[in-house]
Amino acid sequence: MPQQGKHVSKDDLKREGRIAEHLLHKAQAENDYAENGSASGHEPLLQVRGLTKHYPLTQGVLVKKQIGSVKAVDGVDFDLGQGETLGIVGESGCGKSTVAKMLVNLERPTAGVIKYKGEDITTLSGRALKAVRRNIQMVFQDPYTSLNPRMTVGDIIGEPYEIHPEVAPKGDRRKKVQDLLDVVGLNPEYINRYPHQFSGGQRQRIGIARGLALRPEVIVADEPVSALDVSVQAQVINLLDRLQNEFDLSYVFIAHDLSIVRHISDRVGVMYLGRIAEIGSDAEIYDYPTHPYTQALLSAVPVPDPEAREGRERILLSGDVPSPANPPSGCHFRTRCWKAQQRCADEEPVLAVPEVFRGGDTPASHPSACHFAEV
Numbered sequence: 167m168p169q170q171g172k173h174v175s176k177d178d179l180k181r182e183g184r185i186a187e188h189l190l191h192k193a194q195a196e197n198d199y200a201e202n203g204s205a206s207g208h209e210p211l212l213q214v215r216g217l218t219k220h221y222p223l224t225q226g227v228l229v230k231k232q233i234g235s236v237k238a239v240d241g242v243d244f245d246l247g248q249g250e251t252l253g254i255v256g257e258s259g260c261g262k263s264t265v266a267k268m269l270v271n272l273e274r275p276t277a278g279v280i281k282y283k284g285e286d287i288t289t290l291s292g293r294a295l296k297a298v299r300r301n302i303q304m305v306f307q308d309p310y311t312s313l314n315p316r317m318t319v320g321d322i323i324g325e326p327y328e329i330h331p332e333v334a335p336k337g338d339r340r341k342k343v344q345d346l347l348d349v350v351g352l353n354p355e356y357i358n359r360y361p362h363q364f365s366g367g368q369r370q371r372i373g374i375a376r377g378l379a380l381r382p383e384v385i386v387a388d389e390p391v392s393a394l395d396v397s398v399q400a401q402v403i404n405l406l407d408r409l410q411n412e413f414d415l416s417y418v419f420i421a422h423d424l425s426i427v428r429h430i431s432d433r434v435g436v437m438y439l440g441r442i443a444e445i446g447s448d449a450e451i452y453d454y455p456t457h458p459y460t461q462a463l464l465s466a467v468p469v470p471d472p473e474a475r476e477g478r479e480r481i482l483l484s485g486d487v488p489s490p491a492n493p494p495s496g497c498h499f500r501t502r503c504w505k506a507q508q509r510c511a512d513e514e515p516v517l518a519v520p521e522v523f524r525g526g527d528t529p530a531s532h533p534s535a536c537h538f539a540e541v
């Protein structure tokens with residue numbers, strides 16, 4: 167809280183507003199929970215528990231022998247509510263894309279469950295799987311390589327209708343694709359053009375239109391703006407924001423940078439070496455991070471306000487991210503953590519509200535996988 171007599175900056179006021187809003191939401195969610203048994207009054211759209219993907223590491227050319235495994239994702243838990251945006255953030259190689267691929271069934275998990283409206287979709291096959299896949303679509307990172315250069319924009323956006331003809335009979339498809347072009351802010355007359363005739367931002371709009379073609383409920387966006395110029399990033403994020411309201415979409419939005427997901431996310435999960443280190447509402451994560459890794463990431467985010475910048479301590483992490491083929495025992499982050507003690511090597515911290523913050527009505531009481539969590 168800003169103290170009396172102390173200069174109160176605009177950032178302080180914004181922060182106070184966010185915290186008040188957060189406490190109000192939390193109280194409402196707790197009420198809903200008491201009345202309905204779930205935080206939003208509804209079952210989450212997606213419930214991910216213990217999600218794991220280990221890729222086998224093999225040796226030998228003719229006879230392949232497994233000599234270990236790459237633990238790309240190593241027990242990830244999160245929920246996604248209706249109409250919500252969950253940002254997932256972490257450094258390159260921490261397993262974000264592998265989580266995304268498992269959500270849309272491009273990869274099969276080694277273990278764990280992904281429940282969509284209460285049903286585990288990791289065990290589905292055939293017609294049931296096809297029906298679920300229609301509702302969870304992906305937008306890819308690189309609009310330069312994810313669009314087939316030999317197909318027209320109309321064919322690219324309309325391609326999902328080949329697999330799900332029930333959504334758009336052949337005679338309706340051209341009109342539907344033109345409507346989609348219009349919805350994402352492109353001229354419907356461009357339907358016969360090829361991807362190379364568009365800029366990066368326009369290509370990502372084409373990718374988004376394709377993701378929308380089957381009218382999904384969930385969109386998994388894997389670094390959708392990382393390959394774009396900074397000036398275009400905000401336009402694409404605004405478009406996703408608008409589409410969310412228009413089509414009642416829920417997003418899993420993956421990024422490597424905390425500042426990108428801030429504007430769009432209701433909640434944020436921070437990943438490190440295959441696991442979620444900390445997860446909470448945006449006010450909880452940005453204003454009250456309790457995991458040392460989140461604190462280090464946030465200390466590197468540029469702050470426009472010179473006053474706020476002055477009192478800020480930059481945390482420099484030493485060393486590189488260890489190999490997911492041989493992660494450290496206990497806490498995966500301990501080899502780069504300034505707080506690490508023997509307990510961190512012996513005991514894997516669970517992702518839960520840390521004991522010190524349990525029962526307290528503070529934004530610090532959100533799940534954090536650290537034995538020594540503190541604000």
Ligand SMILES: Nc1ncnc2c1ncn2[C@@H]1O[C@H](COP(=O)(O)OP(=O)(O)OP(=O)(O)O)[C@@H](O)[C@H]1O
Nearest residue numbers: 221236238257258259260261262263264265422490
């Ligand atoms: N098919 C595969 N076989 C073996 N290892 C893989 C495979 N796919 C990914 N990995 C490894 O799994 C780890 C996680 O990869 P992933 O692409 O999910 O990370 P990421 O956080 O999305 O990184 P980036 O932002 O660079 O895409 C990496 O070490 C990667 O090399």
